[in-house]
Every structure is written in C-alpha cells, then in structure tokens.
Amino acid sequence: MNPIGNLNKIFESRIRLGVMSVLMVNDEVNFNDLKQMLEVTDGNLASHLNTLEENGYIKVYKGFxxxxxxxxxSITATGEKAFKGHLAALEHMIKFTK
Incomplete structure (x- = not known):
C-alpha cells in the first residue's frame, strides 16, 4: 500500500495546513487575525483561502x-472530515512506514 496515498493534496501547502489548523480550534477567525497568526501577505493568504473555499472546506462570511x-x-463539516482524514493518514504514515 502506498503510504502517501491517503494524504490530501490540498493540505500539502503549509499555509492551507495552518489555516485548517487554526479553524479546527476556533469557531471563526477573521482575515487579519489569520494573516497575523500565519505571518503571510494579504495576496498569499487570499489565494490559499480561495482554494479551501472552492473545495468546500471553509465557509466565508463577509460583513461590516x-x-x-x-x-x-470557519471550517465546514466537509473540511473538518477531510482535515481529520489527512491527519490520520499522516499519523498512520509515521507509525507504520519502515
């Protein structure tokens, strides 16, 4: 069995991995807080957020x-399931790959 076969390509980016990690433990986070936490530029963060939104992993709320x-x-149920699956695949790879 391919040890990396169950990893989710969407989460290969450290920024998307960071966004998902932050959203797993917070109900919602605003753009500026995410930018500060991850220490990234506006444009870089925006493009990664778009990818996560397009895949149905996060929900975007625009207000004033x-x-x-x-x-x-915020993270969607689909996003939470996908991210937990990715983390489980990483754990499995670490424990059982020799």
Whole structure:
C-alpha cells in the first residue's frame, strides 16, 4: 500500500495546513487575525483561502464592522472530515512506514 496515498493534496501547502489548523480550534477567525497568526501577505493568504473555499472546506462570511469590511472564515463539516482524514493518514504514515 502506498503510504502517501491517503494524504490530501490540498493540505500539502503549509499555509492551507495552518489555516485548517487554526479553524479546527476556533469557531471563526477573521482575515487579519489569520494573516497575523500565519505571518503571510494579504495576496498569499487570499489565494490559499480561495482554494479551501472552492473545495468546500471553509465557509466565508463577509460583513461590516461600522463602515469597515470584515471577512471571517470557519471550517465546514466537509473540511473538518477531510482535515481529520489527512491527519490520520499522516499519523498512520509515521507509525507504520519502515
């Protein structure tokens, strides 16, 4: 059996891995907080968030705080299942690959 066969290609990026990790333990996080936590640029983060959204792994909420736009993100049930599967595959690979 291929030890990397069950890894999810979407989570190969360290930024997407970071986003999913943050969202697994927070109900929702806004764009600026994610950017600070992951220490990435606006454009870089935005492109990775788009990939996660296109795959149905995160939900995007656009709103306003006063007159300023506020975009927050949360993990979807599909995203949680996919990420847990990816982590399980990593654990399996670490424990059983010789």
């Amino acid at each position: 705080i006063g007159r300023k736009t506020n975009t927050t993100y």
